[in-house]
Amino acid sequence: MIAAELSSGLSGPLLQLEQQILRSQQPIEHWLRTHWLEHETPFYASVDLRNSGFKLAPVDTNLFPGGFNNLKPDFLPLCVQAVMAAVQKLCPDAKGVLLVPESHTRNQFYLQNVVQLQTILRMAGMKVRVGTLIPEITAPTQLDLASGAKLTLEPLVRRGNRIGLQDFDPCVALLNNDLSAGIPEILENLEQRVIPPLFAGWATRRKSRHFGAYSRVAADFARLVDIDPWLIDPYFGVCGEINFQERTGEECLAGWVDVILGKVRAKYKEYGIDREPFAIVKADAGTYGMGIMTVKDPADVRDLNRKQRTKMAVVKEGLSVTDVLVQEGVYTFETVKDAVAEPVIYMIDQFVVGGFYRVHTGRGPDENLNAPGMHFEPMPFDTCCLLPDPEASPDCAVNRMYAYGVIARLALAAASLELEEMAVEYEAQAERMRKLA
């Protein structure tokens, strides 16, 4: 078992924050229950956290989590139980589930994730088949994974307003594809329920909207547990109409970098933190850690060389970057075997069902770890993040994990608000379209 160590010398304030979270467990769980009475829970999500010792915050919320294969087998029963609860709420009548994964078939790790998702759904009593968007797959194709598992990908078949496979008419389509390449026509206007909704994909989703919702959630939560919301919420700003190649919009970026570094500097001073503030500049839409850079000076975004500009201009699936998020950088001072690490928390329905560490041996505590060369390490304990031990010291692993589970669930709560807001907007747009037609 690998013990992740928090190697910050600044552990004081974190312990305070964790103590506050542990002490407030009852109001926190009550607050979350109340939230889930009023808002629909996303089917699943994963949240990347950064723990700087003085601050614990989410930096990315993935609505199409792709690392179920990285969870320890111990977490499987929790996943199955949570899927049962989710299905009971979202689509109790569903028997058949069409799982639509990402189209990069060569990534063995990702394919393992698809196998694992299929296993979880099957153990929860669903009939699951995998329908792929890969145009080259025109007949059921069995992949033999390196692990020994087998995965059958089948071509999607559209019949009227229903999506399915050759001889499979599912009740619900579960997306594990973040739609970076846009919304495929074959998935539009379906009469079946699509989970998460199509607009949750990166074709339309914006990180700024998520973190806007998160700021509201964090403010509420901070009031509840009586902390400075900054301790769990990174500052951010957003610039539209950026063109890295043509170097337009750089002034907006530099302006936000300046504002955010200034605000962080003030907070570091307030808390006596002797660190250099930094900001992360990343595409407002998109994922896979592309188009991400660390900046410590507004000049950094003005003086991009050609290579940097090319890197920033495009994310996954060639999606070009026009909207850019500037976010306060949160140091991660957790390490696994001396390599920099950040926790990734997995949730199904309203429940934390597991987690692991993303580890990068070639990166520093102020850099994005979601990059080639990363690997994953299991969480250093057997039970799950849900189980705080009031008898143990607040900085023991189990209690640290409870705090992680709480912050991850706040990001999940933010995602629910974000998706609601988008649903209202897309409904209004559709209404306008109908009137024009």
Added chain:
Amino acid sequence: MIAAELSSGLSGPLLQLEQQILRSQQPIEHWLRTHWLEHETPFYASVDLRNSGFKLAPVDTNLFPGGFNNLKPDFLPLCVQAVMAAVQKLCPDAKGVLLVPESHTRNQFYLQNVVQLQTILRMAGMKVRVGTLIPEITAPTQLDLASGAKLTLEPLVRRGNRIGLQDFDPCVALLNNDLSAGIPEILENLEQRVIPPLFAGWATRRKSRHFGAYSRVAADFARLVDIDPWLIDPYFGVCGEINFQERTGEECLAGWVDVILGKVRAKYKEYGIDREPFAIVKADAGTYGMGIMTVKDPADVRDLNRKQRTKMAVVKEGLSVTDVLVQEGVYTFETVKDAVAEPVIYMIDQFVVGGFYRVHTGRGPDENLNAPGMHFEPMPFDTCCLLPDPEASPDCAVNRMYAYGVIARLALAAASLELEEMAVEYEAQAERMRKLA
């Protein structure tokens, strides 16, 4: 790890039944989901099963389960998650829970169960305190358990229509007391929600009503998975106005024993089972394995000696027996270390959260095992009963446990119907009372 062995030579039909259950996993889970859409799930329950190799059936459903301490620590996260789901459904606004346990404070095992329940509820984010009905406890009393755990019992305090403790006004009262001694006045007409409802206690509950509901559930289920309902449902009959001491009602008992043994004999013949049929005679209300006897001939209930009559006449808390259930006996051919064993399955909300074996070294496969001298052994695997492995052989431990979890959940479904029926009746009675008043 202890492997329970099924030592029956008659494993053929069981494998068939299990195969049928495994093969029907998707319709079964769908059927259960649909059931829980229409009926309120009991907060918790445990079910005693008997597995004769040719038949797998529940023989007792406990709505106030008292053995959470016997579950392996591995099951704790599942318990916590299930409590979170139950609270979200039943009483999302609850923060404080008053746990009302049994009054026999000397049983260290039972006290451990109370501690464990308190831990589970606390880990789920509830504020829990324990209010006792023991009249001698007039101030908070800390018990130091043999395990090292501490348990504080406090006297109940009634204020108007609210129940609580000295400085504790809970949102909900959770009974872990089966009310064999009757419904305590202090718990009547509360404005807080009482879970399970008072009428679920043995003061008013009848096993015959439960098994009547179970027969309906089993018939439905048998149609769903295409089996003979007898394979999962024991025959039963009930006699009222029995007085063991005065020897009235014996003819009714002997009559039912005759009918049931005859029906079982016919089924044994149909399935080529070379065993002697037997019946269990037990109080229709009450628990703790008192007032239970094995009979193989109608004459057995006519020729009771004084000792047997005294034993049958009274169950827990001196409740005298007037209504008697005659139930088809189900052999148990499971053994743990050569001793006769029966599985006990624990559920919270709609989820199987664990189980263990009740083992008795001094009893035979046709006897009640819930008797002094019994002990408990953990289930022989790490993951939970919810996880069938379609790749493994149907008689491997994991798949056997899935079948156990299904049958236990059928008993839970029966309990939900039973409680609904009782709620309607008690509501109608109350209405009549109001009209008379």
